[in-house]
Amino acid sequence: MRAAQESRIAGWGRLSVPGRELLSEALEPLTEQAVLTRGLGRSYGDASLPPPSRREVAATPLADRILSFDEATGRLRAEAGLSLGAINQLLLPRRWCSPTLPGTQFITLGGMVAADVHDKSHHRAGSFGRHVQRLRMRVADGRILECSPTEHEDLFWATVGGMGLTGHILEVELSLQRIPSPWIWQESERVPNIDAYVEALEQAAQRWPYTVGWIDCLSRGRNLGRGVLLCGRWAEAHEAPPAAPAPKHKLTVPFELPSWALSRPTVQAFNEVYYWSHQPRRKQGLVHPESFFHPLDAVLRWNRIYGRRGFTQYQCVLPRRAGRGAARRFLELLSARGGASFLCVIKDCGEQGQGLLSFPMPGISIALDIAVRDDTQQLVDTLNELVIAEGGRIYLAKDAFTRADHFRAMERRLEAWLAVRRRWDPELRLRSALSVRLFGDPP
Amino acid sequence: MNPQPVASRKVVFLGATRGMGRALARLLAERGEVLCLLGRHAEDLARSAADLQAHGAQAVAGTALCDLEQPATFASALDEAARVLGRLELVVVSAGIFAPQEVLEHDPALTARLLAVDFTNTLLFCEEARKRLLAQGGGTLCVFSSVAGDRGRKPVALYGAAKAGLSHYLESLDHKYRAQGLRTICVKPGFVHTGMTAGLKAPPFAGEPEDVARRVLRAIDRGEPLVYAPGAWRAVMGVIRALPRHVMRRVDF
Ligand SMILES: Cc1cc2nc3c(=O)[nH]c(=O)nc-3n(C[C@H](O)[C@H](O)[C@H](O)COP(=O)(O)OP(=O)(O)OC[C@H]3O[C@@H](n4cnc5c(N)ncnc54)[C@H](O)[C@@H]3O)c2cc1C
Ligand SMILES: NC(=O)c1ccc[n+]([C@@H]2O[C@H](COP(=O)([O-])OP(=O)(O)OC[C@H]3O[C@@H](n4cnc5c(N)ncnc54)[C@H](OP(=O)(O)O)[C@@H]3O)[C@@H](O)[C@H]2O)c1
Numbered sequence: 293m294r295a296a297q298e299s300r301i302a303g304w305g306r307l308s309v310p311g312r313e314l315l316s317e318a319l320e321p322l323t324e325q326a327v328l329t330r331g332l333g334r335s336y337g338d339a340s341l342p343p344p345s346r347r348e349v350a351a352t353p354l355a356d357r358i359l360s361f362d363e364a365t366g367r368l369r370a371e372a373g374l375s376l377g378a379i380n381q382l383l384l385p386r387r388w389c390s391p392t393l394p395g396t397q398f399i400t401l402g403g404m405v406a407a408d409v410h411d412k413s414h415h416r417a418g419s420f421g422r423h424v425q426r427l428r429m430r431v432a433d434g435r436i437l438e439c440s441p442t443e444h445e446d447l448f449w450a451t452v453g454g455m456g457l458t459g460h461i462l463e464v465e466l467s468l469q470r471i472p473s474p475w476i477w478q479e480s481e482r483v484p485n486i487d488a489y490v491e492a493l494e495q496a497a498q499r500w501p502y503t504v505g506w507i508d509c510l511s512r513g514r515n516l517g518r519g520v521l522l523c524g525r526w527a528e529a530h531e532a533p534p535a536a537p538a539p540k541h542k543l544t545v546p547f548e549l550p551s552w553a554l555s556r557p558t559v560q561a562f563n564e565v566y567y568w569s570h571q572p573r574r575k576q577g578l579v580h581p582e583s584f585f586h587p588l589d590a591v592l593r594w595n596r597i598y599g600r601r602g603f604t605q606y607q608c609v610l611p612r613r614a615g616r617g618a619a620r621r622f623l624e625l626l627s628a629r630g631g632a633s634f635l636c637v638i639k640d641c642g643e644q645g646q647g648l649l650s651f652p653m654p655g656i657s658i659a660l661d662i663a664v665r666d667d668t669q670q671l672v673d674t675l676n677e678l679v680i681a682e683g684g685r686i687y688l689a690k691d692a693f694t695r696a697d698h699f700r701a702m703e704r705r706l707e708a709w710l711a712v713r714r715r716w717d718p719e720l721r722l723r724s725a726l727s728v729r730l731f732g733d734p735p
Numbered sequence: 736m737n738p739q740p741v742a743s744r745k746v747v748f749l750g751a752t753r754g755m756g757r758a759l760a761r762l763l764a765e766r767g768e769v770l771c772l773l774g775r776h777a778e779d780l781a782r783s784a785a786d787l788q789a790h791g792a793q794a795v796a797g798t799a800l801c802d803l804e805q806p807a808t809f810a811s812a813l814d815e816a817a818r819v820l821g822r823l824e825l826v827v828v829s830a831g832i833f834a835p836q837e838v839l840e841h842d843p844a845l846t847a848r849l850l851a852v853d854f855t856n857t858l859l860f861c862e863e864a865r866k867r868l869l870a871q872g873g874g875t876l877c878v879f880s881s882v883a884g885d886r887g888r889k890p891v892a893l894y895g896a897a898k899a900g901l902s903h904y905l906e907s908l909d910h911k912y913r914a915q916g917l918r919t920i921c922v923k924p925g926f927v928h929t930g931m932t933a934g935l936k937a938p939p940f941a942g943e944p945e946d947v948a949r950r951v952l953r954a955i956d957r958g959e960p961l962v963y964a965p966g967a968w969r970a971v972m973g974v975i976r977a978l979p980r981h982v983m984r985r986v987d988f
Pocket of ligand 2: 749750751752753754755756774775776779801802803804829830831832833852879880881882883923924925926927928929930931932
């Protein structure tokens, strides 16, 4: 019987642990005793899950008030649970947009800070933390304080990208970006293989604010890494329709699918259709911002297609200094290991931000969804070894399988971050399943 | 989606700080209505006022302290609202409290509080609002009751009793004063995901506050005296009301 089971809590990849969310509009009392705070649970792995000895995690989505918005400067201050979707819905029609628009809009400001999220404009705009002015936080000793790049700056830059482990974020103040219209002008192109792809991406980055692409990682040989490259910019007022885009209608996956639904043949068939249906080779036109920035949001609860065992996303960045061949080497290894990924997203990253554990560094980011199977741990280990050899790193917001020694090997800034964390939380009161797995925290 | 002021109606809102009230107040603000917020904590009211101001530039004319546990605050709060708004056209009450039956059965003090807040004092507040609206020639009074008041049921014996009484009163008010221009709207939410229900096991047809708010707004615009939200609860409660007593005695819902 389902009802009799103890409640469980999961990230987007559906790997769950015993636990539950505590929800309230009032974050100050909510975070008083909390071991961790989470947002909308869109991180894939165990970043938003409690450590094994604790059950409850504070959850922010009800704390979603805007506290001030200056229409002249675009400065926004809001409670940490305000979602990107709510910001889009309210402010895109007024020609303001979030400085970072990740692949889903069902994420909170707190989660955007804690993961220092990046988007298709990283090569120009950097990651989210660059646009954040202040945070109001509850720190481990119970105090509530404000931090910024000039006030408690150690705490600030350890919190940007710090996966919720330096304190509970209560309020976020950031600068939005002025846009000429709420519509997107998009150009897209079919690209025959990974080398051509990396080159096209690099060139596009010089001309376009937003670039991203999808590649087929099942094709082999000459076709390895063929894909579709998408470039976009905000449409000028005269190009855009007079009406603001209405929120798109969403479908829902009603139940979890059996695990064969996403097996190699079905994914192969999907990829084939997706690649060849991009006709002609090069297309352009006006598109809805949701289709451009958050295409997966069109289907709610799509993580159910991965069935009971769930899935993980593997996202790494391969540094520019590893050379253009790095992406090919990665795909060859993946292909040799038979990794079937339904979704493989590839884009380039610009300068590294100031967040001490912030993910992006100049280079190529590759993200794949991997259904959990018996050999997932070995697959992740193998990919991590290549990433370490190339000098890259993985993204904690997606991770559930990386081993502590591997993470240490790829993250030279870890000691600096741990030192700040020790300063603010010597007793390690704030912990997560991730911090136990990767930083050796007590359970 | 551009917020186009249609009316600029003057709205008094008790309960806009959280839950369905927060969602409904935002819709009103986006449409260009002008609100006066009533509630228990000045600082919290100010934060909600700021949020609504971001949703509609002219949204909030003022705030006033009003606590459903202190009937002495009702008249002064409504007077202050009338002062800052100029007149009252719509009064919304979404404030209320809930506690599970098992908890209430062991806590008479909490039971007394809940009955006072959800029944006695809500009625006293509505009476103050009714007088003021009628004195101006009418208006709309929109109050959140609950499906819990539709049938005597095991899990909501006490809370349901308060809501049953409230629904009863709201219906009578509508019959009695509609001809004089006072439209009374009784909102009966089913299970809705808010802070009030957080941690409870959600039944089928659980709703979101934003969807409820849209439904309620439509009912306000049309002057519908009774609104179930989410809509499926109208049918669900129709069935539950029709079940014979010996069946209700055996089931646990
Ligand atoms: C379909 C999809 C596409 C995505 N695309 C991108 C992308 O393009 N770029 C990108 O960077 N990411 C992407 N992500 C990842 C996502 O943006 C991040 O995981 C983000 O952190 C999720 O926000 P959330 O509110 O759901 O936070 P959660 O997943 O609930 O939490 C994430 C982390 O933030 C911490 N946290 C959340 N709120 C607070 C708070 N108030 N105080 C302290 N800590 C807090 C949690 O403890 C946890 O460590 C994607 C995810 C999905 C599902
Ligand atoms: N959620 C459901 O499933 C459900 C189902 C059926 C009926 N209802 C009814 O619908 C209404 C709204 O519910 P909700 O879920 O939106 O509730 P909620 O999120 O808990 O919000 C309750 C609101 O009532 C206010 N309030 C509580 N006690 C008060 C008092 N003594 N004085 C003044 N204000 C007070 C709160 O203000 P503070 O911010 O000051 O706390 C808050 O604004 C309630 O009447 C509830 O009984 C709810």
